[in-house]
Amino acid sequence: MSLYWIGDKMARRKMLYEGKAKILYEGPEPGTIVQYFKDDATAFNAEKRSVIDGKGVLNNRLSEFFMTGLANIGVPTHFIRRLNMREQLCRSAEIVPLEVIVRNFAAGSMSKRLGIEEGTQLPRPIVEFSYKDDNLGDPLVPEEYIIAFGWATQQELDDIIAIALRVNDYMSGVMHGVGIKLIDFKIEIGRVWEGDFQRLIVADEISPDSCRLWDNETGQKLDKDVFRRDLGNLADAYSEVARRLGVMPNKPGNGSKPTLVN
Ligand code: TMP
Ligand code: ASP
Numbered sequence: 001m002s003l004y005w006i007g008d009k010m011a012r013r014k015m016l017y018e019g020k021a022k023i024l025y026e027g028p029e030p031g032t033i034v035q036y037f038k039d040d041a042t043a044f045n046a047e048k049r050s051v052i053d054g055k056g057v058l059n060n061r062l063s064e065f066f067m068t069g070l071a072n073i074g075v076p077t078h079f080i081r082r083l084n085m086r087e088q089l090c091r092s093a094e095i096v097p098l099e100v101i102v103r104n105f106a107a108g109s110m111s112k113r114l115g116i117e118e119g120t121q122l123p124r125p126i127v128e129f130s131y132k133d134d135n136l137g138d139p140l141v142p143e144e145y146i147i148a149f150g151w152a153t154q155q156e157l158d159d160i161i162a163i164a165l166r167v168n169d170y171m172s173g174v175m176h177g178v179g180i181k182l183i184d185f186k187i188e189i190g191r192v193w194e195g196d197f198q199r200l201i202v203a204d205e206i207s208p209d210s211c212r213l214w215d216n217e218t219g220q221k222l223d224k225d226v227f228r229r230d231l232g233n234l235a236d237a238y239s240e241v242a243r244r245l246g247v248m249p250n251k252p253g254n255g256s257k258p259t260l261v262n
Contacts, residue, residue, distance in 0.1 A: 013025045013026050013034070014026040016033065020040060020042045020046055021037065021038055021040055021041070021042070021056075021059070021205075021209060022035055022036060022037055022038060022205065023035075023036040023038065024036070027089060027090075027092065028089075031091060031092055032080065032089055032090065032091060032092060033089075033090050033091075033092045034083065034087050034088070034089055034090075035087065035088050035089075035090050035205070036056075036086055036087050037055075037056035037057070037059045037060040037063075037086050037087070037205075038055075038056050038086075039051045039052055039053060039054065039055045039056045040052075040055075041055060041209075041224070041227050041234060043224065043227060043228040044228070045134055045137050045138070046134075048227075048228070050227065052227070052234045052235050053235060054235045054238075054239075054251060054252040055209075055234060055235055055238060056086050057085050057086060057248075057252040058207075058208075058235065058238040058239060058242055058248065058252060059205060059207035059208070059209060059238070060082065060085065060086055060087065060088060061082075061242060061247050061248050062206070062207045062208065062238070062241065062242055062245070062247060063079070063088070063205040063206050063207045064079060064082045064088060065245060065247050066170075066171065066174075066206040066207075067079035067202065067206065069170060069174060070166075070167060070170055070202060070206075073166070073170055075163060075166050075167060075170070075202060076199065076200075076201040076202070077201055077202040077203070078090040078091045078092075078093050078190055078192075078201050078202065078203040078204075085252070090203070091190075091192055091201065092192075093190025093191055093192045093201060093203045094190060094191040094192075095132075095188055095189070095190050095203060095204070096151065096152050096156070096160070096188070096189045096190065096191065096200075097131060097132040097133070097151050098129045098130065098131065098132060098141075098146065098151060098152065098160075098188070098189070099129065099130040099132055099138055099186050099188065100127065100129060100160055100164050100186065100187050100188065100189060101127070101128045101129070101130065101184060101185070101186045102125055102126070102127050102164050102165070102167070102168045102184060102185055102187075103122055103125065103126045103128070103183070103184040104121070104122060104125050104168070104172065104181075104182060104183060104184065105118075105119055105120060105121050105122060105181070105183045105184070106118060106119070106120040106122060107119065107183045107184055107212050108184065108212065108225075109140070110126075110184075119183070119214070119219070125165060125168050127161050127164050127165065128140060129141050129142075129143070129146060131145070131151065132188075143157060156191075156200060159200050160189050160200060163187075163189065163200060163202065164187060167185075167187055167202060167206075168182070168185070171185060171206070171211070174245070175213060176216075178241075178244035178245055179215060179216045179217065179244065180213050180214065180215060180216060180222060180241065180244065181213070181214045181215075181216050182211065182212075182213060183211075183212035183213065183214055184211070184212045185206070185210055185211035185212070186210045186211075187202055187204065187206060187210070188202075188203050188204035189201070189202065189203060190202075190203035190204075207238075208222060208223040208224060208237065208238045208241055209223075209224050210224075211223055212225060213241060221237065222237045222238070222240055222241050223237065223241075235251060235252075236251065239251040239252075
């Protein structure tokens with residue numbers, strides 16, 4: 001249990017799950033959760049860790065921005081509303097145990113596996129799946145495994161690919177508008193029930209933690225690779241993304257009071 005404020009009332013709430021970068025609490029109404037963004041950064045399955053002052057505040061705002069934009073073009077997401085600097089109210093969903101990755105340019109594990117130079121444009125966007133299991137290091141899996149092991153049905157998988165490509169179009173366009181190339185990203189998909197119907201929504205978060213973002217002109221990295229590869233200050237990179245998108249002009253953190261743009 002932890003304490004939190006609703007208006008001027010203090011309430012207790014139940015922690016449902018603590019992950020590497022977020023904590024999920026039971027929400028105020030059935031079917032809702034509160035997603036709390038921590039400042040913790042991890043990489044290489046948490047072999048490397050650090051606390052980056054202000055990262056949680058930035059990712060809360062950036063994920064709100066992207067999820068709201070997706071909802072506006074008809075892509076359903078779990079996001080309901082932001083509660084405060086670090087928390088958002090979301091629909092609770094059953095998470096499909098897959099990391100859904102879309103790649104526009106080769107980088108990271110694809111470059112390593114196939115020997116393709118980072119930044120090489122791919123012939124078309126490529127969707128791939130990793131099985132979500134930290135003990136196994138989230139292994140890349142073929143679609144056949146997903147169906148055979150029942151992690152998703154064929155129909156769901158078709159829908160997931162369609163959603164992933166729509167998210168890619170949206171994210172690529174938004175980023176292009178602010179001079180950033182969307183190299184690749186990861187999303188997670190949840191199942192929600194509406195009466196007798198089940199549908200899929202974008203869940204978890206969309207932030208520079210789960211994307212690769214390169215400046216169009218300079219190629220400067222503005223994503224978690226800054227932390228993974230020790231390329232500089234991670235919060236500065238995320239602040240730059242937020243600033244360009246008009247989300248949050250000042251870098252949040254100790255002492256500095258962030259200004260919210262509404
Ligand atoms: P990869 O090149 O390491 O496979 O990563 C592909 C994309 O997925 C990249 O944008 C980073 C993101 N990603 C996550 O969000 N979480 C993870 O655990 C991993 C390995 C990658
Ligand atoms: N999120 C994973 C971890 O914490 C991997 C990564 O993003 O590099 O270890």
